[in-house]
Amino acid sequence: MTRTVTVGLDGSPESRAAAEWAAREAQLLGLPLKLVQVWDPVPSPMAQSPLLGPEAHQHRTEGIPREAAQGIRLRHPGLDVSTEQLTGRPVDVLASPAQEAELLVLGSRGLSGVGGFMVGSVGLSVLARTERPVVLVRAGEQAADEHEMDQAGIPSAATAFRPVVLGLDVVSPDDALIAFAFAAAARRGTSLRVVHGWNPPPYYAYGLPTDLELHGALERQEDTDLAEVLGPWRDKHPDVEVTAESLYGTPGSHLVDASRAASLVVVGRRIRRGPLGAHIGSVTHAVLHHSPAPVAVVPHG
Known part of the structure; x- marks a missing residue:
């Protein structure tokens, strides 16, 4: 089975930056890109609300990987992009696709005022559990950031x-x-x-x-x-x-x-x-x- 570059996607700015970085890395590696979105069912008190209930929440989250994939295909023509939606706690669910991936890519929030990461509990927990390489990408990361300065x-x-x-x-x-x-x-x-x-x-x-x-x-x-x-x-x-x-x-x-x-x-x-x-x-x-x-x-x- 061909390994993929896999991204944990939740719609946040940091996960979108991670997806973009992963798309570039997949092209460098010559591998497919998989966008994985984990739907974590809302707590039962919230489920009583028609606006915050499980059906509404799931409907919104289902669109996240689809929209991300559309944008990546436009920016990276020829890249094989697939999506997958899983249900459960992200810490538990992401461990499985991580083991099957060449790389797992996750987003991290930039520290205010200075460069760096604010690594959340999910990222640290997934990182500690998987035996595959994991890449953490900060919010707002751009392609140019990886390159030397021009004139x-x-x-x-x-x-x-x-x-x-x-x-x-x-x-x-x-x-x-x-x-x-x-x-x-x-x-x-x-x-x-x-x-x-x-x-x-x-x-x-x-x-x-x-x-x-x-x-x-x-x-x-x-x-x-x-x-x-x-x-x-x-x-x-x-x-x-x-x-x-x-x-x-x-x-x-x-x-x-x-x-x-x-x-x-x-x-x-x-x-x-x-x-x-x-x-x-x-x-x-x-x-x-x-x-x-x-x-x-x-x-x-």
Whole structure:
């Protein structure tokens, strides 16, 4: 069965931005686009109202994916677009189409006054449950936002894509995460910027005076480890220009800084099936809430 790029659609500005981003990504991937709208039946007290009852609510929501599909077909001729409406709680229902998708794309509300995401409980819950890559797209995201500035200093879809940024942990690097980032950069014809943030071990950091020689040795080791991880991938993808940065300090902060000049930020989420349930991770959580660029979260073992 052919996988699709699947969008969770609810008619909000952020979900419309997600659908538009997903349409462009589906074209880059050469895959169909599926718009999934989840109808969550209204609570029983509301169901007594003829204006807010279940039939009226369902009738309104049924038009959301149909209208979105019509617009996308006009803007992206030749793209295979399908729609599906499911019933239930979005958190529960979206998990199934997510597992069958190449990508699941969801919208996130932009933070007021500054670039970034306000990731809702539905998005975080779906993200934590699925074992497929999920992309979060902020409200108002435009095609030009992913591109370099033109001569007038304005982002333009006619210019090259901005770099793809990959957040990488060299202690436990994952092939699925790295492969996703290289592939994303390759299909955009852009470079890959790999950001690795590190801090000294606690027994170096606490209770000792600053040792510049020791810090330098740790820094060189982190640079070496990063180069060793990326070496085989550079050989596998010679057409992708790679810049690698091993930076002292909080990884999440460095990734958020890098995201301001990125077309896409790629981070990982370790899959946990233990009794404590799913966990997103502090670095990924920080990037999700503060990156002005779309964020792809790739689950891995």
